Amino acid sequence: MTHSYLPILIMLAIAAVFGATFLSLNWVVGRHQRNPSKLDPYESGVPLLDVNRKRVNVRFYQIAMLFIIFDIEAAFLYPWAVIYREGALSSRATAMFLFTEMLVFILLLGVGYVYVWKKKAFDWK
Amino acid sequence: MAFDTTDVILSLVKIAIVLAMMLQVTPIMAWVERRGSALMQDRPGPNRVGPFGLFQAFADALKFILKEDIIPARAHKWLYTLAPAIGLLPALTTIAVVPWGRPFLLAEREVGGRILFEGGRWFVPVVADVSVGILVVFALASFSVYGITTAGWASNNKYSLFGGIRASAQMISYELALTLAAVSVLLATGSLKLTDVVWHQTGTFVLFDTLRLPAWNVLSPSMWLSFIVFVVAAFAETNRLPFDFAEADAELVAGYHTEYSSMKFALFFMAEYMAMASMSAVIATLYLGGWDIPWYNEPPTFLGFLLSALFFVAKVGFLLFFFVWIRWTIPRLKYDILMRLGWKVFLPMAFVNILLVAGFIAMRWI
Amino acid sequence: MFEYLIFFFFAAVAVIFALVVILHRNPVVGALSLVVSFFALAVMYVLLDAPFMAALQIIVYSGAIMVLFLFVIMLLNLQHEKEPSTRPVQQWLGYLTSSAFAISLVYYLGKYAVMSGALPVPFIADARAIGRRMFEAYIFPFEAVSILLLAAIVGALMLTGRSEQRENTSGEVIR
Numbered sequence A: 001m002t003h004s005y006l007p008i009l010i011m012l013a014i015a016a017v018f019g020a021t022f023l024s025l026n027w028v029v030g031r032h033q034r035n036p037s038k039l040d041p042y043e044s045g046v047p048l049l050d051v052n053r054k055r056v057n058v059r060f061y062q063i064a065m066l067f068i069i070f071d072i073e074a075a076f077l078y079p080w081a082v083i084y085r086e087g088a089l090s091s092r093a094t095a096m097f098l099f100t101e102m103l104v105f106i107l108l109l110g111v112g113y114v115y116v117w118k119k120k121a122f123d124w125k
Numbered sequence B: 001m002a003f004d005t006t007d008v009i010l011s012l013v014k015i016a017i018v019l020a021m022m023l024q025v026t027p028i029m030a031w032v033e034r035r036g037s038a039l040m041q042d043r044p045g046p047n048r049v050g051p052f053g054l055f056q057a058f059a060d061a062l063k064f065i066l067k068e069d070i071i072p073a074r075a076h077k078w079l080y081t082l083a084p085a086i087g088l089l090p091a092l093t094t095i096a097v098v099p100w101g102r103p104f105l106l107a108e109r110e111v112g113g114r115i116l117f118e119g120g121r122w123f124v125p126v127v128a129d130v131s132v133g134i135l136v137v138f139a140l141a142s143f144s145v146y147g148i149t150t151a152g153w154a155s156n157n158k159y160s161l162f163g164g165i166r167a168s169a170q171m172i173s174y175e176l177a178l179t180l181a182a183v184s185v186l187l188a189t190g191s192l193k194l195t196d197v198v199w200h201q202t203g204t205f206v207l208f209d210t211l212r213l214p215a216w217n218v219l220s221p222s223m224w225l226s227f228i229v230f231v232v233a234a235f236a237e238t239n240r241l242p243f244d245f246a247e248a249d250a251e252l253v254a255g256y257h258t259e260y261s262s263m264k265f266a267l268f269f270m271a272e273y274m275a276m277a278s279m280s281a282v283i284a285t286l287y288l289g290g291w292d293i294p295w296y297n298e299p300p301t302f303l304g305f306l307l308s309a310l311f312f313v314a315k316v317g318f319l320l321f322f323f324v325w326i327r328w329t330i331p332r333l334k335y336d337i338l339m340r341l342g343w344k345v346f347l348p349m350a351f352v353n354i355l356l357v358a359g360f361i362a363m364r365w366i
Numbered sequence C: 001m002f003e004y005l006i007f008f009f010f011a012a013v014a015v016i017f018a019l020v021v022i023l024h025r026n027p028v029v030g031a032l033s034l035v036v037s038f039f040a041l042a043v044m045y046v047l048l049d050a051p052f053m054a055a056l057q058i059i060v061y062s063g064a065i066m067v068l069f070l071f072v073i074m075l076l077n078l079q080h081e082k083e084p085s086t087r088p089v090q091q092w093l094g095y096l097t098s099s100a101f102a103i104s105l106v107y108y109l110g111k112y113a114v115m116s117g118a119l120p121v122p123f124i125a126d127a128r129a130i131g132r133r134m135f136e137a138y139i140f141p142f143e144a145v146s147i148l149l150l151a152a153i154v155g156a157l158m159l160t161g162r163s164e165q166r167e168n169t170s171g172e173v174i175r
Helices: A002-029 A058-090 A092-118 B005-040 B056-066 B077-097 B133-154 B158-189 B194-201 B224-237 B262-287 B302-327 B335-362 C002-023 C027-047 C051-076 C088-112 C127-137 C139-164
Strands: B104-106 B109-111 B114-116 B121-123 B204-207 B211-214
Touching: A002 B005, A002 B056, A002 B077, A002 B262, A058 A092, A058 B158, A058 B335, A058 C051, A058 C127, A058 C139, A092 B335, A092 C139, B005 B056, B005 B077, B005 B121, B005 B262, B005 B302, B056 B262, B077 B133, B077 B262, B077 C027, B104 B302, B133 B158, B133 B194, B133 B262, B133 C027, B133 C051, B158 B194, B158 B224, B158 B262, B158 B335, B158 C051, B194 B262, B224 B262, B224 B335, B262 B302, C002 C027, C027 C051, C127 C139
Parallel strands: none
Antiparallel strands: B104 B121, B109 B114, B204 B211
C-alpha cells in the first residue's frame, strides 16, 4: 500500500518546483536597483528605534505546551474513533465499555482543563 | 514496488487535473474578492482590465514578476527567501487526499491495436486514496505554521515578528479545535479515509419520520456543534478575517509579510487562497457530503462522475464565496478574545460533540 | 528497487538536516532543519507500512513540539550565540561516548539488520489495529496516559506561571 502515498510526495515536489520557479523568475526579470534606505527595516518612516528581534512573552510558550498536551490527547482519539462504530454496533456491552473508557480519559484530562481555566492561563491580558 | 503503466498514467492525469484547478483558484478568487468587496461596499472595484476587470489578476501577476525583489539588509537571507515557498507546500498538497468525484468504471477498449483498461478499471477521482486521509490534512496543516513564523522571524522587522508569533499561537490553538471537531465525523464514519467519509454520506435518511434528507453530516442532528467549530477553526487556520492576526493591517502594517515585495509577496497571496480552497474542499468532504448530489443516485459512469465533480466544485465555490462574504461582513476580533474563544468555547464544544456522537452511535440512532 | 531509492534519498535528507541542527550557529535554522529531518523520518514510517505512525510523527513532533522549540528560541532571543568554550575534559568525554555509541551502532546494525528484497512486516500498524490493541488489551496503560498528561498540564503551568510577577517590570516582551 506504500505506493498510494507516492502522489503526495510528487505533489510536494511539484509545489516546491513551482515556488522555486516563480522566485527565480522574479530574480531574473525583476529590477535590481538597491540603495541603503530601501533595504532598511520598515519602521513607519522613522529611523529604527531599537532592536527588531525582541523577546516574546512567556505566554506563547505556555500555549504551545498546552497545545502539545491536548494534541497528544487528540492522537489517542483517532484510533478510538476508528474502532468505536464497529465495536458499538456489535454489542451493547462493548459500546458501553468503549464509551466509558474514553469518558474516563476525557474527564481526567477535563480536570486538567479546569485547572488551567482556574489558573487563568487562557486569559490573555 | 511494481508499477502498472495504466496506474501511473491515471495517477498523473489526476495530479494534472487537481493542479490545474488549484492554480486557477488564486486569479479567480482575487477577482471575486475584489469585485465582491466592491459590491458589498457599493463601489465599482477593479474594472479596467478586460470585461468587468476579469483580467486584472493577470495584470497583477505580470506586475509581481517585473517588480524588484528586495531582501532587507539585516534579514536572514536564506530563511527570508524560503519562507514563501514553505507556505506554498501544504497549501497545494492538502487537496491530494480529497476525493472530488464519484468513482466510475473505465470500460475495456482497444486503441491503436493495444487493449486499454483490461477487464475494466475503476477511476477513483482522488490523487492519493490513503488510509490515513484526514490525518494527512492535519499533518500538512501543521506545516503551514512554519511559513508564517519563519517569514516573521527572518524579516528582521518588529511588525513581522509580532504578526508571525501571534499567528502561530492562533493557528496551533485553532488546529486543536479543528482536529477535535473532525473526530466527531471520524466516529460516525469509523474510518480515517476521506473516500469512506464521503461514501458514508451518500443516500438519504428520514428525520422525525417526515423529512427525507441527504445523509450529509451537516444535516445530522448530532453533528452541528462540530460543524460550527470546524468552520470557525478553518477560518482561523487560514488566517482569514475575522481572525487575520497574521496581517492585522490596522495594527501591524501588514504583519508577517511587511518586508515582502514582488513575487515573494505574491507567493504568500497564492498560498492563502490555495489554503482557503483546500480548507473549503475539506469542509465540503467532511460535512457537506463531498461530491454527493442530494436525492440522486449517481451512476458509476462518466456522466455520474462529471455531475458529481461539478457538484463538488459548486460546493467548494460556495464555501469560498462564504469566506469572502464573512471577510467583508465581520470586523477583526481582539487577540485576547480570539484566544479565549478558541480555548474556552470551541475546545469544550468539540469535546461535547464527540461524546454526543459516541452516545448517538451507542444508542444506534445514527 | 524504487523503494530503496526513496529510502536512501530521505535517509540522506534526515542525516544531513540532523547534522545542520547540531552544526549550524543559528538556532532558528537548527529548529527548522529538525522539522525537515522529522518529515524524512515520517517518510520512513510510510515505507515501513506504518502510515498512522507517520502522520502522528508529523502532527505531534513537527506540528506541536517544534513550534514549542521555536517559541523557546524566540522567548530567549537566541541569535548567533558564541558559546563559552567547554573544558577539555568535557570535550574528550563527549568524543569518547559518541564514538562508543557509533561503534556499537555499526556493530549491532551489522549483526541484526536485514538487507533483503522483501521488507519483513512484523506487525500491522494501521489505526484500526492499534485501536483494537490499545482499547482492548492495554486499557490500563491507556488510562494511565491521561494521568501522565494531567501531570504534564500542571507541570506546564508551574514552569511558566512563576514569571507572572516579573512580567510588568520588563517592557521588552511581545504580547
